[in-house]
Amino acid sequence: MSKKQLIIFDTTLRDGEQSPGAAMTQDEKLRIALALQRLRVDVIEAGFAAASPGDFAAIQAIARELTDTTVCSLARANAGDVTKAGEALKLARRKRIHTFIATSPIHMEMKLRMAPEQVLESAVGAVKLARQFTDDVEFSAEDAVRSDMDFLCRIFEAAIKAGATTINVPDTVGYSIPGLWGERMRQLIERVPNADKVIWSTHCHNDLGLAVANSLAAVQAGALQVECTINGLGERAGNASLEEIVMAVKTRADVFDVETRIDATQIVPCSRLVSTITGYPVQPNKAIVGANAFAHESGIHQDGVLKHRETYEIMRAEDVGWAANKLTLGKLSGRAAFRARLEELGYKFRSEAELAEAFARFKDLADKKHEIFDEDLQMLVTQADAARSEDRVQLEWMETTSKTGTRPIAKVALNLEGEIHEVQAQGDGPVDAVFAAIEKLIGSGSKLLLYSVNAITTGTDSQGEVTVRLAKDGRVVNGLGADTDIIIASAKAYINAINRLEVPISAHPQRTFEPVP
16 A cells, blocks of 8 residues: 655745744755755745745745745735735746734734634635635644634635645644644544645644654644754744654654655755754754764664664664765865866856855865865855855954963954954953954944854864854844864854844944053
């Protein structure tokens, strides 16, 4: 008996981007979309077309490029949002509009200020309008977890009658537990008229750490679509992790009567790309994609695995892409091989000048680091995207001095809107001194929320990947930097975050070297 296909709906580019500081450029979104297509994701929610001109343009760009994956735009249940979504998706080979409205009493009363009948009317109108742009329309009842079951049945019945082809049941606030969520999905499928005419979907948040468990419970109750993100990225505690959903279904084929079309060998490369671009590191013990996911420290475990892998491993590391970080290029590699490998990784150069600039950075890295892996190439391109020549603040050079018993000193020279300024400062460590020096020149007044360091690959000559998260006036941004020298990588990350904050650069009194006591 053949299994049903479980549709994997990835919302990394929409819900994932709502993580603090995880905003992506259009080029970065396109690179992730192409990686998701290689992963063979069924539907990519590319953004929220009505949210901003940037989101609209990114959805358009992705719609033009993708050939094998449905491109989706989110839209609130109003005519303006739905029309914007339809326009952004116009060139997509496969398109979906995903329209939603809140249905819980607290959301309807406190947020929407609408009566239930008004909410139902808006839902029906949005679905009908969306059908004018595409035959593939999804309707979601936001905060379904806290919604009245009878009202959910009514609004889902009306949405199906209006032309919705997918009905999504979201646990928007991560409130449910698996037994209750599975039962809610089961009851909806049993009670809603024409339930067999649509795909039932679930979208679970991870506030209680149960997003994956709730999603899988919904699948066992009849859901044939799961909405998820790479690395579980998303608002607050995040979403259900795509990699965990996929590998749970694959590994426990004895339990689930569904299968996906995902190419699991692309999971780790896609995870690393998303982590690099968003500046959200993957915790070492993260299931499937964490650095320790297939590591064995215990002597008993090591002995068992050496004798027979399946004593302690329920899946093979290479099946999810852990063998993908092979050596690809070296200092003797030519420009054609460099271009070809990056194109295989989903990056296309827009001009010969851009290729020449990237190749020069590659050669510089190859002089510092003997072995160049795919992760190094991805970081190289990501850094180029993060540090454009038009950036107002650029690092010219820096020098740090640190020895036992004295406070470290950093000397930093920055190009500020075309003018070179130099300064030095002390700190509790060399990184702190560098940040203090930069702040003397910029005076951003921002607050450092996060400083994170990760090795991109193995070995003592590995590039260090540094993420810096800054906040200013309610805005949060991530800055990214990489170098074989961690202090330089830290400076690059801080400057990248400053540029993203777009703080004013005014005349500042500390733009010359000063004596350090």
